[in-house]
Amino acid sequence: MDVSLFVFVSLAMFTIGIIGVLINRNALIFFLSIELLLNAGNLLFVTFAREWENQTGLIWVFFVLIIAAAEAAVGIAIFINQFRTKQVVDVDQYDVLRG
Amino acid sequence: MLYVLCLGLFMPLIGFVTLFSTARFIGRWWAGVIGCGTIFISLMCFISLLITYVNTGSSPQTFLLYEWIHFNSINANFALHLDPLALLMTLIITGVGFLIHVYSVGYMDHDDDYARFFACMNFFIFAMLLLVLAAELLLLFVGWEGVGLASYLLIGFWYQKPEAAEAATKAFVVNRIGDLGLLLGLLLTFYLFHTTDIVTVSKNVETGFAVGAPVITLLTMLYFIGATGKSAQIPLQTWLPDAMAGPTPVSALIHAATMVTAGVYLIVRMHDVFTMAPITLQVIGVIGAITSLYASLCALAQTDLKRVLAYSTVSQLGLMFLACGAGAFYAAMFHLTTHAFIKAVLFLSAGNVVHMMHGTTEMSQMGGLSKIFTKTHWLFLIAALSLSGVPPLAAFFSKDLILENEYLVGYEFLYYIALAASVLTGVYLTRAYCLTFTGPQSNANQHDDVKEAPSIMIAPVLILTFFAIFGGFLGFSFNRTPWLEDFISHVEVTHIERELTTSFVWSYEGVLAIIGAIGGVLTSALIYTKYRDKLGNPIEFMKKSFYVNEIYNFLFVIPLKYFSNLLANLIEPKIFDGSVNVLAQGTQGVARALQLVQSGQIRAYVAWMALGAVLLIVYLVY
Numbered sequence: 001m002d003v004s005l006f007v008f009v010s011l012a013m014f015t016i017g018i019i020g021v022l023i024n025r026n027a028l029i030f031f032l033s034i035e036l037l038l039n040a041g042n043l044l045f046v047t048f049a050r051e052w053e054n055q056t057g058l059i060w061v062f063f064v065l066i067i068a069a070a071e072a073a074v075g076i077a078i079f080i081n082q083f084r085t086k087q088v089v090d091v092d093q094y095d096v097l098r099g
Numbered sequence: 100m101l102y103v104l105c106l107g108l109f110m111p112l113i114g115f116v117t118l119f120s121t122a123r124f125i126g127r128w129w130a131g132v133i134g135c136g137t138i139f140i141s142l143m144c145f146i147s148l149l150i151t152y153v154n155t156g157s158s159p160q161t162f163l164l165y166e167w168i169h170f171n172s173i174n175a176n177f178a179l180h181l182d183p184l185a186l187l188m189t190l191i192i193t194g195v196g197f198l199i200h201v202y203s204v205g206y207m208d209h210d211d212d213y214a215r216f217f218a219c220m221n222f223f224i225f226a227m228l229l230l231v232l233a234a235e236l237l238l239l240f241v242g243w244e245g246v247g248l249a250s251y252l253l254i255g256f257w258y259q260k261p262e263a264a265e266a267a268t269k270a271f272v273v274n275r276i277g278d279l280g281l282l283l284g285l286l287l288t289f290y291l292f293h294t295t296d297i298v299t300v301s302k303n304v305e306t307g308f309a310v311g312a313p314v315i316t317l318l319t320m321l322y323f324i325g326a327t328g329k330s331a332q333i334p335l336q337t338w339l340p341d342a343m344a345g346p347t348p349v350s351a352l353i354h355a356a357t358m359v360t361a362g363v364y365l366i367v368r369m370h371d372v373f374t375m376a377p378i379t380l381q382v383i384g385v386i387g388a389i390t391s392l393y394a395s396l397c398a399l400a401q402t403d404l405k406r407v408l409a410y411s412t413v414s415q416l417g418l419m420f421l422a423c424g425a426g427a428f429y430a431a432m433f434h435l436t437t438h439a440f441i442k443a444v445l446f447l448s449a450g451n452v453v454h455m456m457h458g459t460t461e462m463s464q465m466g467g468l469s470k471i472f473t474k475t476h477w478l479f480l481i482a483a484l485s486l487s488g489v490p491p492l493a494a495f496f497s498k499d500l501i502l503e504n505e506y507l508v509g510y511e512f513l514y515y516i517a518l519a520a521s522v523l524t525g526v527y528l529t530r531a532y533c534l535t536f537t538g539p540q541s542n543a544n545q546h547d548d549v550k551e552a553p554s555i556m557i558a559p560v561l562i563l564t565f566f567a568i569f570g571g572f573l574g575f576s577f578n579r580t581p582w583l584e585d586f587i588s589h590v591e592v593t594h595i596e597r598e599l600t601t602s603f604v605w606s607y608e609g610v611l612a613i614i615g616a617i618g619g620v621l622t623s624a625l626i627y628t629k630y631r632d633k634l635g636n637p638i639e640f641m642k643k644s645f646y647v648n649e650i651y652n653f654l655f656v657i658p659l660k661y662f663s664n665l666l667a668n669l670i671e672p673k674i675f676d677g678s679v680n681v682l683a684q685g686t687q688g689v690a691r692a693l694q695l696v697q698s699g700q701i702r703a704y705v706a707w708m709a710l711g712a713v714l715l716i717v718y719l720v721y
Contacts (some may be wrong), residue, residue: 022705098700
């Protein structure tokens with residue numbers, strides 16, 4: 001199979017993820033979009049690992065997945081707490097760190 | 100020997116530290132005991148050193164206490180040098196200093212800051228001892244500055260009085276000008292000799308330079324500027340009369356034992372260098388003569404008793420400088436010695452009057468006091484006659500020696516100026532005596548509570564008076580070399596072709612000096628007892644010291660104040676503050692602009708990150 005196909009799919013996922021992060025104000029969709037970004041990266045890792053027959057990329061994917069899982073756990077916890085105090089899931093309302 | 104020397108030197112310092120750290124709670128009695136006791140121990144140390152010296156005939160010794168600065172080829176050590184000259188000075192300092200301390204116990208008895216007073220007095224003695232015992236100019240400079248500091252603290256002792264605080268500042272600032280000269284001289288010494296060790300410098304200057312070499316002239320002129328500051332010579336003489344704002348024992352200490360003698364001592368100590376610069380010696384002679392005459396004329400018109408004595412000191416110091424200028428360093432030291440005793444007597448007996456009159460120093464408020472001060476007035480009179488040069492009292496021998504040497508080396512013009520100043524000494528001191536102690540009592544002192552000073556303020560003065568009478572015989576004897584000359588003979592100049600005399604001889608100049616002194620005293624006594632009422636007020640021009648203060652004000656102080664105001668009102672707020680403010684406001688502005696980036700909006704951050712990533716990729720690809 002042609003590598004470029006996978007690369008394009010990955011690019012598409014990444015673009016969709018970026019757009020999702022930028023235009024969605026819903027915290028959960030925002031979060032999903034980030035997962036999409038990470039997996040776009042993962043897809044490239046896997047693709048090139050197979051193409052160049054180098055397993056390093058596969059190992060990296062595991063790391064990324066683990067970090068994504070941990071990040072999801074922490075992130076969801078933050079969002080739940082934010083929701084409890086502000087009663088909204090709109091990320092634009094979470095701006096207490098404004099300078 | 101070293102231990103005795105160190106004990107003698109550091110005892111006053113120990114006294115100072117003890118008194119200063121316990122000043123708040125130490126009792127009066129203990130403060131007095133520590134203050135006087137430390138100086139007494141110090142005096143005993145130096146007397147024992149003197150006995151050792153005379154008995155064994157030791158040669159000058161240098162004691163290295165520790166190596167202070169070692170930097171490339173530059174060496175400076177904390178070393179003490181003990182020779183007859185230093186020993187003579189230490190004996191004057193601790194001897195006169197001790198008696199003044201004892202006197203102060205009586206004089207300061209009504210003052211609250213008893214311990215602080217003795218602490219500062221002890222520090223004064225220590226600084227002066229360090230100055231005279233230092234083997235290196237750098238260490239001498241430490242003592243030199245210490246003396247300046249101590250004088251500042253003591254002149255401004257009654258700091259609540261504005262004129263005392265001002266006088267202290269004036270003394271300090273004027274001294275700083277002289278100190279700058281000495282400091283530059285020090286640096287030049289380092290540059291020329293790579294050391295400031297006095298013995299080495301004295302030795303090397305003769306082998307390394309020709310007589311009259313410009314660089315040596317410059318060096319000695321710089322030393323001399325330092326000496327004019329400390330010893331109150333023209334043009335830096337203005338601080339000394341103002342320094343009278345301090346307590347009278349302080350004036351006595353400054354004028355007799357410490358401080359003002361430092362300049363003369365410096366020149367005598369460095370006489371090997373000074374004799375290499377004939378031009379400087381001439382300048383010193385001329386300055387000394389002018390100062391002497393100027394101060395005598397000023398003293399003649401003062402109405403303040405202590406200011407008369409202050410100008411008298413300036414005048415006598417002028418004579419000492421005159422002697423140095425003629426190369427008669429021994430005569431200068433001799434006069435310094437006799438003057439120390441006499442001036443201490445004059446100040447302390449004047450102090451008795453001032454103390455018992457509740458701080459009055461104006462002679463117009465005195466008059467007729469000999470009826471009350473039955474003992475003090477004799478002491479004052481004897482000292483006045485002695486300083487006037489009436490034979491055979493102490494200063495007659497020393498002053499005559501200066502005049503004769505001046506004549507012998509051929510400075511005839513300076514000789515006559517010095518003679519005039521010397522005769523005027525008798526005139527103004529007799530005037531001060533007459534106005535204070537004789538004549539009708541002024542209304543102000545007809546209080547019943549004015550009485551003779553207590554014996555603790557008489558006894559020390561009595562001892563000093565003994566020296567004021569017989570001190571001249573230290574440097575005079577009929578058949579053999581006088582003791583003092585024998586003792587400090589090494590300060591005599593060997594490589595100048597000059598015939599100097601070291602003892603009184605019956606000559607034209609000698610007789611003239613005697614006639615002048617006695618004539619001056621008698622004329623003055625006649626005028627100020629018989630024709631007192633016919634005299635008007637003193638000439639304003641002379642009373643104001645020839646308006647030197649006003650001229651200095653106009654030339655230096657007012658422009659300086661104007662310049663300072665300019666700096667304070669224009670440069671400081673506009674340029675310095677302004678630039679700092681602009682910097683601060685600029686920083687704030689940038690921060691405010693950058694603040695907008697920190698929106699707290701997560702999506703905005705992501706957008707910036709994405710933009711950054713895109714730009715990075717674009718940059719990497721192209």
